[in-house]
Amino acid sequence: MILVTGGCGFIGSAFILDWLGLGLGPVVNLDLLTYAGHPGNLRSLESNPHYVFVRGDIGDGALVAGLLRTHRPRAIVHFAAESHVDRSIAGPQAFIQTNVVGTTRLLEAAHEYWRQLPPGEAAAFRFVNVSTDEVFGSLAPGEPAFTEQHQYQPNSPYSASKAAADHFARAWHHTFKLPVITTNCSNNYGPRQFPEKLIPLMIHNARAGKPLPVYGDGQQVRDWLHVSDHCSALRAVLDRGQPGETYNIGGRSEKANLEVVHTLCRVLDEAQPGTRHADLIQHVKDRPGHDRRYAIDDTKIATQLGWKPAMGFEQGMRETVQWYLANDEWVESVTSGAYRHWVAQQYGTA
């Protein structure tokens, strides 16, 4: 049994589907179902005896302690977070509450559980803190990519909250010996990503014939990783990662945002011949404090854990576009009131 937090979100749901698909053992998923958590992502697991869903807050210490006592997981994979930079600029408090306070409460509960495990189980236990490359701040063009030794220089309220969580995770290892591993991953893309993030937003707007808003000159560079590769990297970390270590995870695929949008438009043009989606591109006022470039040096995870990404960017983009084209209903449900209404009916509150 493993405990996954935030398993109804974009990456957490992919992780759980892959995990159960590979027959790696039962999963309990603790998710608050914020606007970003969509239980429909895991509808295929509704009658799976190896899957348990619990709606709740990672910051609820009593709830987490009870879950740990009942299910006795051998690992916690912690995805739950407020994850959207623009939202962190508009309203940082939720980010501090979930990403910082919530994570520390989860660490406390994990520590209390772990220290009472028999020695063999305690030695095998892992707490994987899933984090981002954004904690390292911004790189200039040509500057070497982030290694695990790179100084933390978070620039947005989102990255500051994730950086704080990473520091607490480190402290829980250093001070209490909890077997914590932190991973810092680059931008993910793939199916079931909430359509506020760059790639699904562009696909959604392009299909509706709406403008494709590109921040500033669109030359902000990100490294892109298909979500299935992030999941395989996390499995490698759970399997072979060393407690107290951090691992950078990247896609070896640095692209300027504008290039990503042009690639998407090309793939969409092929899927819908006769349209020129690039005509919809519109440059809009840049995000305040927008980091210019992130890049990942994945030498450590490649050499020490034998992991590398399997999905090429072009192929990953094609598959992603195809998924969104085939799943209109999903996009409609997460963006419409129908989904919130369903959550309210199902769980009493939206």
Ligand code: NAD
């Ligand atoms: P997401 O926003 O799609 O999903 C977050 C999930 O967490 C949702 O299901 C939400 O309901 C849940 N959640 C939020 N607050 C909660 C709380 N207090 N208690 C329990 N559940 C709560 O996020 P994502 O893109 O899947 O990212 C998952 C993790 O990976 C995050 O920690 C994020 O920082 C990290 N990460 C994301 C990326 C990326 O490109 N998306 C890259 C690197 C790291």
